[in-house]
Amino acid sequence: MPANTPRGYTYPLYSDPIDPAAQIQDFAQDVDADVQGLANTVAAVLNADSARVSASANQNILVNTPTFVTWAVEEYDNAAMVNLGVNNDRITFTETGIYLVHAEVNFAPNGNATVGGRSGQIVQNLSTQTASHVTPGIQNTAVEWAATDLIQVNTIGDFVRVQVRHNSGAALNIDARSFSATKVSA
Amino acid sequence: MPAFTVNRGYPYPLGSDPADVPGALQSLAEAIDDDVCAFQDTIANRPAARFVGTGPFASVSPTHPVNSPPTPYTDRIPFNVEVFNTANIVMMSEAVGYRLIWPQDPGFYFAVVTVSIPQLTLAATTDYLGLQVRRGDGTNPTSLVPAPRLAGTSNPVGSGPQGRILSLGLGAFMNGTTDAFSVEFRAATNPAVSEYVIGDRSITILKMTES
Numbered sequence: 001m002p003a004n005t006p007r008g009y010t011y012p013l014y015s016d017p018i019d020p021a022a023q024i025q026d027f028a029q030d031v032d033a034d035v036q037g038l039a040n041t042v043a044a045v046l047n048a049d050s051a052r053v054s055a056s057a058n059q060n061i062l063v064n065t066p067t068f069v070t071w072a073v074e075e076y077d078n079a080a081m082v083n084l085g086v087n088n089d090r091i092t093f094t095e096t097g098i099y100l101v102h103a104e105v106n107f108a109p110n111g112n113a114t115v116g117g118r119s120g121q122i123v124q125n126l127s128t129q130t131a132s133h134v135t136p137g138i139q140n141t142a143v144e145w146a147a148t149d150l151i152q153v154n155t156i157g158d159f160v161r162v163q164v165r166h167n168s169g170a171a172l173n174i175d176a177r178s179f180s181a182t183k184v185s186a
Numbered sequence: 187m188p189a190f191t192v193n194r195g196y197p198y199p200l201g202s203d204p205a206d207v208p209g210a211l212q213s214l215a216e217a218i219d220d221d222v223c224a225f226q227d228t229i230a231n232r233p234a235a236r237f238v239g240t241g242p243f244a245s246v247s248p249t250h251p252v253n254s255p256p257t258p259y260t261d262r263i264p265f266n267v268e269v270f271n272t273a274n275i276v277m278m279s280e281a282v283g284y285r286l287i288w289p290q291d292p293g294f295y296f297a298v299v300t301v302s303i304p305q306l307t308l309a310a311t312t313d314y315l316g317l318q319v320r321r322g323d324g325t326n327p328t329s330l331v332p333a334p335r336l337a338g339t340s341n342p343v344g345s346g347p348q349g350r351i352l353s354l355g356l357g358a359f360m361n362g363t364t365d366a367f368s369v370e371f372r373a374a375t376n377p378a379v380s381e382y383v384i385g386d387r388s389i390t391i392l393k394m395t396e397s
Contacts, residue, residue: 020207021199025189028198028214032191035221039193042229048394050294052357076294076359078395100296102355104337136342141314141374144338148298148355176335180357182296182394 002026007034049079049099051091052180058108058173061164068123069105069162069177081181091181092159098185099153101131103162104146105177111140114169120145123161137168150184188213194221233273233393237265237287242304244381245371262286262322263301263369263387273393278327284368287389288324292362294395298355299369302385305349306375314374316340317352321360322368333368340372357394367391 002010002023009030012023053071061067068089074082079094093099107118121132131149151160162179166172188197188210196217199210243264264285268277276288289295299319306312318338323329337356360366369389373382 019201020205020210021201021203024207024210024214025198025200028191028196031218032194032196035218035225036193039225042225043396046228046232047396048294050357050394052294052359078294100355100357102296102337102357104339104354104356106338135340138314138342141342142340143342144316144318144340146337146339146354176338178337178356178358180296182294182357 004030009034047078048183049081049093049095049097050180050182051077051079051081052178053082053084053091054176054178056176058175060171060173061107061166062171063169064165064167066163066165069103069120069164069174069179071177071179075178076180079183087159090159090161091179092157093153093181094156095183096153096156096186097183099151099181100148100184101151101160101179101181102146102148103131103177103179104144105162105164105174107137107143107145107164107166108173108175109138109140109142110168110170110172112169112172113139115139116167116169118143118145118164118166120147120162120164122147122149122151123163124151125158125160137166194218196221231272233291234391235271235273235275235287236269236388236390237271237275237277238267238269238386238388239263239265239285240267240386242383242385243387244383245373263371263384265387265389269388273391275391276324278324278366282327284322284327286322286324286327286366286368287391288366289360289391289393290362291393292360292397293393294357294359295391295393296355296357297367297389297391298353299387299389300351300353301369301371301387303350303352303371303373304383304385306379306382308375308379310375310377310379312343312373312375314340314342314372315350315352316372317354318370318372319354319356320368320370321358322366323364324366325364327366336367
């Protein structure tokens with residue numbers, strides 16, 4: 001009666017009948033299945049859950065009004081993290097883990113003499129703010145806001161959004177913008 | 187005539203083969219050894235690369251179209267040193283005129299670009315500094331278009347110190363055939379100057395997926 005190593009590799013005992021070909025085949029197939037399983041696991045890790053969305057059409061942002069950025073183009077999604085037809089403002093995580101998230105938004109100039117600042121933040125779920133910062137505006141020049149952060153996703157279905165705000169003297173548009181997430185750890 | 191396992195191709199003898207237990211075990215052991223060694227390499231390293239540009243670089247007036255924001259001075263930033271590269275990414279030579287960082291394999295990549303910008307030494311005030319990453323065409327490296335914008339960051343300098351370090355991260359799919367990272371520096375000064383000198387710069391890239 002052959003025995004098995006902790007990983008399940010079969011080997012004969014001295015009390016077993018001598019049958020080298022079958023015993024070597026059994027062992028080879030056990031190792032084969034084990035290594036292939038590891039290879040599949042590694043391939044899954046190397047294919048990190050990743051998604052990127054973007055948009056270029058104007059989105060109007062009212063004065064002093066925190067507004068979630070909307071997205072129009074699903075550029076990449078290997079883990080069903082984006083469904084713009086259902087929610088066009090978010091990336092929804094389908095696995096738990098640590099994710100590297102980037103967001104950037106171009107604020108178009110509005111020419112208003114009250115220039116104010118331009119700000120944005122990456123928002124996890126309904127309220128948790130992660131990366132955020134404020135940058136001064138320029139009256140007649142666009143301002144590009146960007147942030148990168150690592151976030152922890154504890155629950156499948158958690159999501160991230162990008163929220164922007166400004167305090168210029170009048171409403172302004174955001175145009176070119178992108179948002180991505182990629183899993184870096186379980 | 188040995189047979190081979192279905193997944194990894196390890197050899198094993200059949201009952202009809204001549205009895206050669208040491209030889210059969212040696213062949214099997216060596217096949218497993220080779221396979222596990224190759225496998226270990228894939229486990230140990232997520233493909234990654236880092237390129238830097240050293241020394242000053244004078245960014246000249248732009249001649250290529252950019253959409254937003256308007257850019258009085260724009261140019262692609264050159265990189266001249268490959269620090270490490272396990273991701274099969276080509277740093278295109280300065281000889282082709284423009285500086286593209288060209289992944290040779292398709293996949294989703296995360297890149298971080300950092301540029302050091304010393305205080306302007308010319309008689310002008312810096313109003314604005316910016317950095318953009320665009321998707322260039324590695325097969326047409328001297329072409330200025332198309333180069334769609336992938337991400338951007340900017341820094342209105344105002345009356346404070348004019349030196350800055352700009353950093354920008356982004357995730358994007360690159361197709362492994364034409365797509366190349368192109369980093370662009372932007373500045374606006376008053377009065378306008380003919381060139382703007384930047385300092386050391388880097389781009390570090392992680393390959394996040396296999397396709």
